[in-house]
Amino acid sequence: MWHGRFKHDTAKIVQDFTQSLDIDFRMAECDIKGSLAHVKMLGKTGILKPDEVNKIEAGLKQVLDEIKTGKFTPSVSLEDVHMNIESRLTEIEPLGAKLHTARSRNDQVATTTRLYLRERELDIKELLKILLETILDNAEKHKFVIIPGYTHLQQAQPISAGHYWLSWFEAFLRDYKKLNYALESLNECPLGAGALAGSTLPVDRFSTAESLGFNSPTRNSLDSVAQRDYMLDYHFFACEFALHVSRLCNDLIIWNSQEFGWVILPDEFCTGSSMMPQKKNPDVLELARGKTGSVIAQMMDLIINLKALPMTYNRDLQEDKRCLWQSIDTVESVIKILSPLLSKVEIDEKLALATLEKGYSLATDIAEFLVLHGVPFREAHLKTGKLTGWCIENNLRFNDLTPEQLKNFMPELNYDELMKILTPYESVNRRNIYGATGFEQVALQIEQGRTRLKTLE
Numbered sequence: 001m002w003h004g005r006f007k008h009d010t011a012k013i014v015q016d017f018t019q020s021l022d023i024d025f026r027m028a029e030c031d032i033k034g035s036l037a038h039v040k041m042l043g044k045t046g047i048l049k050p051d052e053v054n055k056i057e058a059g060l061k062q063v064l065d066e067i068k069t070g071k072f073t074p075s076v077s078l079e080d081v082h083m084n085i086e087s088r089l090t091e092i093e094p095l096g097a098k099l100h101t102a103r104s105r106n107d108q109v110a111t112t113t114r115l116y117l118r119e120r121e122l123d124i125k126e127l128l129k130i131l132l133e134t135i136l137d138n139a140e141k142h143k144f145v146i147i148p149g150y151t152h153l154q155q156a157q158p159i160s161a162g163h164y165w166l167s168w169f170e171a172f173l174r175d176y177k178k179l180n181y182a183l184e185s186l187n188e189c190p191l192g193a194g195a196l197a198g199s200t201l202p203v204d205r206f207s208t209a210e211s212l213g214f215n216s217p218t219r220n221s222l223d224s225v226a227q228r229d230y231m232l233d234y235h236f237f238a239c240e241f242a243l244h245v246s247r248l249c250n251d252l253i254i255w256n257s258q259e260f261g262w263v264i265l266p267d268e269f270c271t272g273s274s275m276m277p278q279k280k281n282p283d284v285l286e287l288a289r290g291k292t293g294s295v296i297a298q299m300m301d302l303i304i305n306l307k308a309l310p311m312t313y314n315r316d317l318q319e320d321k322r323c324l325w326q327s328i329d330t331v332e333s334v335i336k337i338l339s340p341l342l343s344k345v346e347i348d349e350k351l352a353l354a355t356l357e358k359g360y361s362l363a364t365d366i367a368e369f370l371v372l373h374g375v376p377f378r379e380a381h382l383k384t385g386k387l388t389g390w391c392i393e394n395n396l397r398f399n400d401l402t403p404e405q406l407k408n409f410m411p412e413l414n415y416d417e418l419m420k421i422l423t424p425y426e427s428v429n430r431r432n433i434y435g436a437t438g439f440e441q442v443a444l445q446i447e448q449g450r451t452r453l454k455t456l457e
Ligand code: ARG
Pocket: 020, 024, 079, 080, 105, 106, 109, 313, 315, 317, 318
């Protein structure tokens, strides 16, 4: 394409080193979409004649057809998808030589990438919606199931499993909003920015922006070809999403282990061992957790690439898409498998309750009950701590205490009244404040969650 200035062809080793076909050929259809909008605009502005436009359009459609039917064989000697398509177009239709009028690959790459990224982000958005629905369904299903809540991985207080699922609803809903922001930040069309400074030809950037479904053209040609913020916005979403996934998966892996055991994973989503016949391993959850590292690494790859890069386009930027696709493909594969897996997770309620017996996790309930009887909280904390210590030493649970034993520590309490509230069910039920684990609150959040999901956009 640039042989005018050169005496020798580019060395084969350089062609292989500089090509981006392996990264950008997946954008072929979007590239043609961009070219069709460009050529239509060239006709509208009188830069090309109507019959030239028609012929180039027909040629582009034939190239598209060849790509779709697998007849198109791109060559690395033509560096990237953009030049391959233009070259094939010009073989079919010599007027193809006019297509690149008032366009550089710099604005073309930026436009094509945005078109393709938008499609993929929209796919992920749909999948994320399914994940959110699945989580709400789980919250409904496990609303009255009581599990231990942990801090420091030590039993803290009993919670409704529905409440646990709802915590992921909140996290993934924030991810959804970040993805929406990423979609918004790519919603300006760089086409017409040219190599970096625009064009002397009277192109109509508003018209191409509109026909490609962008809100508006970008406002600064230098910014348009130099920056990759819209990709970073995707990566920020992806990293947060992957971090959330890794924590959720890790919980389920731990709770499914023999030491906890009250989470039951579906057989179809587990694998066995080639040697140990008894094994049922949570490999899907482990891989989803493990892939988080790659998603974070892809973001770091781009950030490091961009650091201190001189304005405007530099060839370093060609590497931007490699990490973008790696991240998108990973996120998509994780989210696709996570929803069906989660929808089949079961909880062994009896075992979860039995686990709670070991942890003195109703101690805070006793302390707060003392507060209701006029004891200052610090004092109540101390008294309950002493009682707990004594119970541990004597190998007793709170419910094993006799009225006399209780009286020694807390003379202000009525034994029967205390025992009535000293159950995991009451512990959860009585936490009836906004955002807390109480059953009524969980039901409210599920209901509101459904509306929030419906009114999302
Ligand atoms: N293959 C290049 C890329 O994907 C195309 C842009 C080339 N621009 C340039 N000034 N050499 O980034």
